[in-house]
Each structure stands twice: as C-alpha cells, then as structure tokens.
Amino acid sequence: MEHEDVIALTQRLIDRVNTNTSDEAGETMTVPNSVFLDDALWQREREALFFSTPQTIGFAGEVAKPGSFMTTESMGIPIVVTRDEAGVLHAFINACAHRGSRVADGCGERRRLNCRFHGWSYALDGRLAGRPRDDAFEPANDNLNLIELPVSDCSGLIVVGLRPTMSQSVVHHALDDIAPAFAGYALDKVRPVETRRYDVRANWKMVVNLSHESYHFATLHRDSLSPLMTAHAVTDEFGDHTRWAFPLREIADFENIDRSQWPSRPPATMNHTIYPGTVVVINPNDAQMLRVEPGRDPGSSVVYYSGVCNDLHPIEEARRAYEFGGDIFNDEDLLAAEQCQQGVAACAQGTTILGRNEPMVQFWHRKWRQATQPALDKQ
Numbered sequence: 578m579e580h581e582d583v584i585a586l587t588q589r590l591i592d593r594v595n596t597n598t599s600d601e602a603g604e605t606m607t608v609p610n611s612v613f614l615d616d617a618l619w620q621r622e623r624e625a626l627f628f629s630t631p632q633t634i635g636f637a638g639e640v641a642k643p644g645s646f647m648t649t650e651s652m653g654i655p656i657v658v659t660r661d662e663a664g665v666l667h668a669f670i671n672a673c674a675h676r677g678s679r680v681a682d683g684c685g686e687r688r689r690l691n692c693r694f695h696g697w698s699y700a701l702d703g704r705l706a707g708r709p710r711d712d713a714f715e716p717a718n719d720n721l722n723l724i725e726l727p728v729s730d731c732s733g734l735i736v737v738g739l740r741p742t743m744s745q746s747v748v749h750h751a752l753d754d755i756a757p758a759f760a761g762y763a764l765d766k767v768r769p770v771e772t773r774r775y776d777v778r779a780n781w782k783m784v785v786n787l788s789h790e791s792y793h794f795a796t797l798h799r800d801s802l803s804p805l806m807t808a809h810a811v812t813d814e815f816g817d818h819t820r821w822a823f824p825l826r827e828i829a830d831f832e833n834i835d836r837s838q839w840p841s842r843p844p845a846t847m848n849h850t851i852y853p854g855t856v857v858v859i860n861p862n863d864a865q866m867l868r869v870e871p872g873r874d875p876g877s878s879v880v881y882y883s884g885v886c887n888d889l890h891p892i893e894e895a896r897r898a899y900e901f902g903g904d905i906f907n908d909e910d911l912l913a914a915e916q917c918q919q920g921v922a923a924c925a926q927g928t929t930i931l932g933r934n935e936p937m938v939q940f941w942h943r944k945w946r947q948a949t950q951p952a953l954d955k956q
C-alpha cells in the first residue's frame with residue numbers, strides 16, 4: 578500500500594477502536610447446512626472454484642533467485658515451481674515423464690531436477706536433460722519434458738492454473754483487482770520459514786470461514802490471541818477478493834505519534850483473501866498463507882500453512898510468529914471447525930446463521946454460491 582493508504586487504514590482502525598464498533602453487513606444471513614455436506618455441490622465446487630480457477634500457492638520470494646525451486650501440492654496435483662537460469666518463472670506437474678515419480682522435493686537451489694526413482698534429470702525450464710541407459714529408449718522428444726502449468730508471480734504471489742489448458746492471461750491477471758493492496762509489501766523478497774499441512778475433518782468452507790471474523794476472539798481465543806489483538810474489524814472488497822484487518826492492542830498508542838511517523842504497515846493483522854479462499858496474512862514484520870482445499874469428501878479438507886519472513890527481519894522472530902499463529906490455528910480454530918462440521922452433519926436440514934458482525938463470512942458464502950449455484954441467486 579502507498580503510505581497514504583496505510584495512514585487511512587490505520588485511522589479507520591483507530592476510529593473503530595475508539596467507537597467500539599466494526600464494519601458490519603446490512604443484515605444477517607442464513608446458509609443451509611447442506612452446503613457443508615452435499616456431495617454434488619462439493620463436486621461442482623472442486624471443478625468451478627479449484628480446477629477452473631487460478632490458485633495462489635505461494636510467495637514469489639520462495640523462488641526469487643535464478644536456479645531456485647519450490648514444491649507443493651494443490652488438489653492432489655504435485656507441483657514444482659522453478660526460476661530458471663534466465664530468471665523465467667515456470668510451474669510443472671511434479672511428475673517424471675518416465676513413470677510419474679517426483680522430480681523434486683522441498684525447496685532450494687540447483688541446476689537440474691532429478692527423479693530419485695531411475696535418475697532422469699530435467700533442466701529448470703522442464704526439458705529432459707538426461708537419463709541413465711539412454712540407449713534403452715526411443716530418442717528423446719518434447720513429449721518427455723515436464724508438463725508445464727500456467728504460472729504468474731504478480732503482486733509477489735505465485736499463482737498457477739491446475740490444468741495446462743488454463744489461459745496464461747487468466748492466471749497472470751488473477752490478482753489485478755487486489756494488486757494495489759499488496760504494493761510495497763515486497764512479497765517477492767521474503768524468505769521461507771516453514772510450511773505445515775493439516776488434514777481436517779471439516780468442509781473446506783468451514784475452515785476458510787475461520788479466517789474471516791473476529792466475533793470468536795473473546796471466547797475461543799480468550800487466553801491466546803485476545804490479549805494481543807482487539808476484535809474491531811475493518812473490511813474491504815477488491816473485486817473477487819477481500820481484506821479484513823483487525824488491530825494490535827498497541828494501536829492505542831498511535832494517536833500520540835505524528836502520522837508521518839507511522840510505519841509502512843498498519844499495527845494490525847490483515848487477512849487478504851484471494852478468490853476462491855486463500856488467505857494471505859500480512860503482519861507488521863512477517864506474512865503467512867493459509868491455503869484451504871477440499872479433501873477426500875465434503876466433510877474433509879486439506880490446509881497448507883506457510884510462513885515467510887520480511888527481507889531484513891530476523892528469521893527467528895518470524896518463526897516465533899508463525900508457530901504462535903499455527904498453534905492457535907491448530908489447537909483452537911481447527912478444533913472448532915471440526916466440531917461445527919459434526920454439528921451441522923447432525924442437523925443436516927438446519928441452517929447456519931451469519932450475523933451482521935460477520936460480513937466477510939457472508940461475502941464469501943455469496944461468492945461461492947454465485948460460482949456453483951447461480952440458479953439460487955436468481956430466485
């Protein structure tokens with residue numbers, strides 16, 4: 578954000594604290610519990626929101642240097658992202674052309690990706706570079722290169738299409754509407770701290786919902802997060818994406834500091850949600866990403882939680898923040914989501930209620946419904 582935008586957002590947060598109010602929706606909303614349970618809907622969501630929509634899977638800083646790579650999975654598809662020697666970003670299905678094994682694990686820097694099964698090796702632009710007993714095979718051709726996926730690193734985030742046929746232009750422009758909100762964060766220069774994977778017994782939307790309201794801070798996080806943060810919320814929409822900010826308690830001191838001296842990031846946590854539900858958390862000194870995807874069935878999901886450190890900040894501090902947030906998420910939030918899932922399954926004909934004080938949760942349920950149940954929105 579430009580500094581004038583930081584000042585404006587910080588002032589909005591201060592105003593909400595001083596008046597003990599938050600940005601709210603106009604009315605309450607109900608959602609049928611079936612949206613967390615229905616198999617046909619879940620199949621449509623997988624197709625419309627994940628396989629047909631660009632996915633934000635990492636920070637560009639994770640593959641900043643020529644010769645670097647990182648690996649992950651999305652919707653069960655193994656992915657390797659590389660930056661080749663010429664500095665060009667690539668994404669590939671992480672599957673060897675020989676018999677499908679992985680050609681890279683973890684992250685790092687190297688000249689070649691090597692399959693551990695029989696030793697085929699690939700250049701960072703995906704070309705097959707060599708294989709033991711080459712004479713035992715037909716001559717190599719382009720069909721033996723890694724399968725390339727469309728990829729972009731706009732706004733310092735890595736965005737991919739999970740199908741090779743997705744338009745590169747669609748992937749490249751996926752973040753255009755929210756790009757101004759990320760300007761100045763230098764996410765292309767961050768250093769990776771750690772990534773954890775959680776397998777959760779709750780619908781993916783139930784888990785995304787956790788990152789969109791502070792109504793639960795004073796109860797679920799009474800002894801963990803609440804002593805540090807207030808629940809006053811400031812929300813913004815950026816096309817298909819959103820930002821929900823809530824302040825650190827130290828924001829109370831900012832009124833005594835001249836605005837020109839306010840730092841380049843607000844004294845707040847800012848959850849930026851990239852369609853269809855990846856949350857990029859920006860804190861004053863670090864950042865995290867929560868990527869939630871459908872799991873094996875409507876009642877399960879997979880979460881990838883990644884932490885990164887600002888360019889110049891001590892990495893141990895970023896690690897402490899990452900672990901603090903991750904432990905709260907695992908011990909408190911995910912437990913609540915799994916209990917909610919069990920509850921709505923036991924009350925399958927019932928509804929879930931979203932208050933005026935949960936505007937972001939409302940926004941995202943509308944968004945997901947528009948993509949998967951458009952007929953309902955016309956009623």
Ligand code: FES
Pocket residue numbers: 673674675676677678692693694695696697
């Ligand atoms: S599967 Fe990769 S070399 Fe055989």
Ligand SMILES: [Fe+2]
Pocket residue numbers: 787793797798910
């Ligand atoms: Fe929470």
